[in-house]
Amino acid sequence: MKREDITNKRNDSSIDEEKRDFLYITTTGLALAGGAVTGLALINTMNPAKDVLALSTTEVDLSPLEEGQNLTVMWRGKPIFIRHRTLEDISSAQNIDIEGLNHKETDQSRVQNPKWLVVVGVCTHLGCVPLGQKVGDSKGEFGGWFCPCHGSHYDTSGRIRKGPAPLNLEIPPYEFVSEDIIKIG
Amino acid sequence: MNENDLNEKKGLVGWIDKRLPVFTFINHNLRDYPTPKNLNYFWNFGSLAGITLVIMIITGILLAMQYTADTELAFDSVERIMRDVNNGWLLRYIHMNGASMFFIIVYIHIFRGLYYGSYKPPREILWMLGVVILLLMMATAFMGYVLPWGQMSFWGATVITNLFSAFPIVGDYIVTFLWGGFSVDNPTLTRFFVLHYLLPFAIVGVVALHLVALHQFGSNNPTGIDVKSDGDTIPFHPYYTVKDYLGLGVFLIIYAVLVFFAPNFLGHPDNYIPANPLQTPAHIVPEWYFLPFYAILRAVPDKLMGVLLMFAAVAVLFILPWLDTHKVRSANFRPYYKQFFWLFFVNCLVLGWVGAMPAEGIYVLIGRFASFYYFAFFLIIMPILSKFEKVSGLPSSISAAVLTEKFDGEARNEKNISESYVK
Numbered sequence: 060m061k062r063e064d065i066t067n068k069r070n071d072s073s074i075d076e077e078k079r080d081f082l083y084i085t086t087t088g089l090a091l092a093g094g095a096v097t098g099l100a101l102i103n104t105m106n107p108a109k110d111v112l113a114l115s116t117t118e119v120d121l122s123p124l125e126e127g128q129n130l131t132v133m134w135r136g137k138p139i140f141i142r143h144r145t146l147e148d149i150s151s152a153q154n155i156d157i158e159g160l161n162h163k164e165t166d167q168s169r170v171q172n173p174k175w176l177v178v179v180g181v182c183t184h185l186g187c188v189p190l191g192q193k194v195g196d197s198k199g200e201f202g203g204w205f206c207p208c209h210g211s212h213y214d215t216s217g218r219i220r221k222g223p224a225p226l227n228l229e230i231p232p233y234e235f236v237s238e239d240i241i242k243i244g
Numbered sequence: 245m246n247e248n249d250l251n252e253k254k255g256l257v258g259w260i261d262k263r264l265p266v267f268t269f270i271n272h273n274l275r276d277y278p279t280p281k282n283l284n285y286f287w288n289f290g291s292l293a294g295i296t297l298v299i300m301i302i303t304g305i306l307l308a309m310q311y312t313a314d315t316e317l318a319f320d321s322v323e324r325i326m327r328d329v330n331n332g333w334l335l336r337y338i339h340m341n342g343a344s345m346f347f348i349i350v351y352i353h354i355f356r357g358l359y360y361g362s363y364k365p366p367r368e369i370l371w372m373l374g375v376v377i378l379l380l381m382m383a384t385a386f387m388g389y390v391l392p393w394g395q396m397s398f399w400g401a402t403v404i405t406n407l408f409s410a411f412p413i414v415g416d417y418i419v420t421f422l423w424g425g426f427s428v429d430n431p432t433l434t435r436f437f438v439l440h441y442l443l444p445f446a447i448v449g450v451v452a453l454h455l456v457a458l459h460q461f462g463s464n465n466p467t468g469i470d471v472k473s474d475g476d477t478i479p480f481h482p483y484y485t486v487k488d489y490l491g492l493g494v495f496l497i498i499y500a501v502l503v504f505f506a507p508n509f510l511g512h513p514d515n516y517i518p519a520n521p522l523q524t525p526a527h528i529v530p531e532w533y534f535l536p537f538y539a540i541l542r543a544v545p546d547k548l549m550g551v552l553l554m555f556a557a558v559a560v561l562f563i564l565p566w567l568d569t570h571k572v573r574s575a576n577f578r579p580y581y582k583q584f585f586w587l588f589f590v591n592c593l594v595l596g597w598v599g600a601m602p603a604e605g606i607y608v609l610i611g612r613f614a615s616f617y618y619f620a621f622f623l624i625i626m627p628i629l630s631k632f633e634k635v636s637g638l639p640s641s642i643s644a645a646v647l648t649e650k651f652d653g654e655a656r657n658e659k660n661i662s663e664s665y666v667k
Binding site for chain 2: 086100104106110111
């Protein structure tokens with residue numbers, strides 16, 4: 060068999076195009092599927108591991124907290140702001156027109172017991188921790204919290220009142236285990 | 245398609261290619277690249293080595309996201325990867341066994357080169373870059389093995405770094421410098437982690453040079469004869485891409501069997517004991533891929549000579565192109581070289597086996613004979629054969645070789661078919 064014969068054979072119309080397409084599609088398909096499964100399995104290693112997921116609840120005893128005092132606790136690596144609100148705080152939180160707010164939420168919908176405000180202490184703009192927990196901190200123009208990063212002001216219900224943050228401070232999932240103890244998470 | 249077509253091509257590809265000829269480059273090196281048409285499956289191992297390098301880098305980066313390089317935390321962080329990290333066990337077993345697969349592939353790759361004379365002119369630098377890659381691989385694998393901080397990690401690190409103490413005068417200074425202290429400890433672990441991350445990228449760099457050197461003259465082939473006409477070659481794509489693809493499939497099956505059914509088969513159980521600087525395990529051996537060199541080290545009853553000989557076992561590969569100066573490349577046409585080659589191959593297996601055995605009794609003697617033959621093959625047999633060996637049956641060209649092998653057979657088949665048709 061000479062080279063010309065081989066060349067002719069290659070250009071021969073007897074080549075089964077359908078068979079070629081079948082092989083091409085099955086091979087490529089299988090490689091893509093295998094690659095995708097492997098890739099997803101490997102990428103999944105970067106998701107939270109089991110030891111990280113295990114640290115998902117925090118219990119807090121509220122009894123030592125006097126009226127007007129704040130407490131900051133850690134939950135999932137983030138600060139949780141707990142404020143024992145005064146009657147003044149509560150009334151200023153409740154007696155406003157929520158239609159004028161950017162993120163319209165009533166104070167009642169944000170608390171389980173009006174005495175206790177429990178919010179995630181992470182500014183909804185770009186994630187800084189607002190000031191207002193410590194004595195002497197600026198509480199902003201609305202008596203709640205003030206974020207030093209880009210100047211967002213939160214009121215005594217943790218709602219955004221002024222500044223670039225788009226949403227109110229988030230309310231974490233929590234429940235009262237007893238009168239004075241809450242479980243966050 | 246050839247380069248000219250691409251350059252004149254319209255659209256986005258053409259526009260980019262005119263300014264940054266990346267498509268021309270790919271086309272030139274992976275598509276049209278003329279390859280001898282008679283390559284056998286031993287030529288698969290280069291691409292497999294490249295793929296394994298990529299697998300090691302990807303799994304290694306993902307592991308480094310979970311690992312902590314601190315003597316107090318290293319062992320536990322690896323156990324955390326095994327238990328808590330999603331698919332962490334898979335990640336670690338792929339990386340762990342990947343090192344073994346990498347060395348298997350590279351050793352076959354090297355023996356392929358030895359058999360078919362791929363180190364001979366004009367491919368000397370290609371070969372020498374390969375030896376550099378081998379050295380880098382060994383250093384990388386060694387430092388990676390230290391990271392889990394098990395007993396084998398710790399004592400392996402102690403022994404290997406102590407190799408440098410054999411050198412007169414400067415030896416102790418070098419060892420203290422390598423350790424960053426007076427023993428293998430936290431500074432050692434931290435720097436080994438950093439270097440284990442760095443060196444694979446150095447390997448990638450040398451591999452790139454390896455490929456540039458390869459593509460300068462193209463692949464060798466089983467006949468060892470140079471390409472003489474276009475008829476001797478076929479384009480790399482699709483003929484060899486698909487052949488490499490098949491090889492990859494077989495390779496991945498073997499790799500997967502190891503990872504999923506025998507993940508600790510090639511490892512050593514003692515490395516599941518946290519490092520203890522006060523107690524050396526009774527039976528300390530290196531990873532299997534270091535065993536032949538370890539056997540050479542132990543064959544010599546002198547500390548410095550043992551170390552020098554072990555380094556020489558790799559260094560001798562550098563000067564290989566000048567030891568074997570025989571005009572014919574492929575062992576297929578060298579009746580004596582072929583026999584000595586296979587003896588050398590078996591000898592390397594024997595060295596590996598002796599390395600795993602205790603250094604006593606008959607094993608010491610076998611180790612010495614095997615070490616002697618290892619060097620004799622390069623330093624005595626090769627130069628002698630270069631002078632005196634006569635060749636037989638050398639074909640005139642690659643095409644001629646292919647036609648006598650393949651198409652005689654095909655012609656015979658056709659004949660048989662027609663005969664059976666008549667019946």
